Amino acid sequence: MESKHVLVSKVITSLLLCVGIVWGSYYLGKGVENKGRAEGSIAVKGLGSQDFTADLIVLEGYFSVENDDLQLGFAESSRQKDELEAFLVDLGIPATAITFQAATYSALDRSLYNDTGKFIGYEPYYQLTQDFEIRSNDVSSVERASRKISDVLDKGILINMYSPRYYYTKLANLKHEMIKKATEDARQRAEIIAAQSGGSLGELRDARMGVFQITGQYSDEDYSWGGSFNTADKEKTATVTINLTYESN
Known part of the structure; x- marks a missing residue:
């Protein structure tokens, strides 16, 4: 059992x-x-782009004086500096927007020739140079003045000007808005991909910001891997990319 x-x-x-x-x-x-x-997972790239106009202009130049006597050269440089400043103020540029650097000098030699063209030696002289800068938020006024500034040559001032540079003082705020746009664009792309593939968008895995670029609106300027920062154009376009990776349900 x-x-x-x-x-x-x-x-x-x-x-x-x-x-x-x-x-x-x-x-x-x-x-x-x-x-x-x-x-x-779904990996997408979003783009944020914004056109804007520069609100700060920087215009630089210099003038030079030559004299056999250094002390007299400095005196002439000071006189021309005062005359140039008055000329710029008359063009509508405030004196507070103009900055003059201290004059510098170089000791040089000029070649001497006799009446027959034969070289007979050197003669020492001094060349004094003074840099100046115009920095203003009144972009239009400085642009108008820059087109007339060569008239100072009639006063015997040997002036040389560089191309103006244009900046935007609210760039930090602009970047924040563009990052928002790029992030929204990336998420919308991810939602479309998820919906078209019959799934749904899950949690965000990773987010990375790409390079910030500023280029001229009407230029053929190329993007740079390290980021472009255009200062030659008043009308600019800023772009930024955002890379997002989501889980796919």
Whole structure:
């Protein structure tokens, strides 16, 4: 009798063990299947772009004086500096927007020739140079003045001007707005991709900002890997990219 009970017990134990093995194998297989399946993701790039007009102009130049006597040269340089400043003020540029640097000088030699063109030696002289800068938020006034500034040559002032440089003083605020636009653009792209593929957008995995670029609106200037910062044009375009990676459900 006891042998019969033992036999039944062994049969039941064997059946339970088989069922356990079957169920264990099933769940183990599902686990391996899920583990082997790569988790989906959607990587997108968003673009933020904004046209704007520079609100600060910087105009630089210099004038030079030559004299055989250094002291007289400095005196003449000072006189021309005062005359140039008065001329610029008359053109509508405030004196507070004009900055003159200290005059510098170089000791040079000029070649001398006789009446027959034969070289007879050198004569020492001094060349004094003074740099100046005009920096103003009144961009239009400085632009108008720059077109007339060469008239100072009629006063005997040997002036040389560089091309103006244009800046935007609210660049930090502009960057924030563009980052928002680029991020919104990237998310919209990701949502479209998820919807068209029959899924849904999951959590954000990664976000990276690309290079900030400023180029002239009407120029053929190329983007740079390190970022462009155009100062030659008054009318500019700023762009920034945002790279987002989302989980895909």
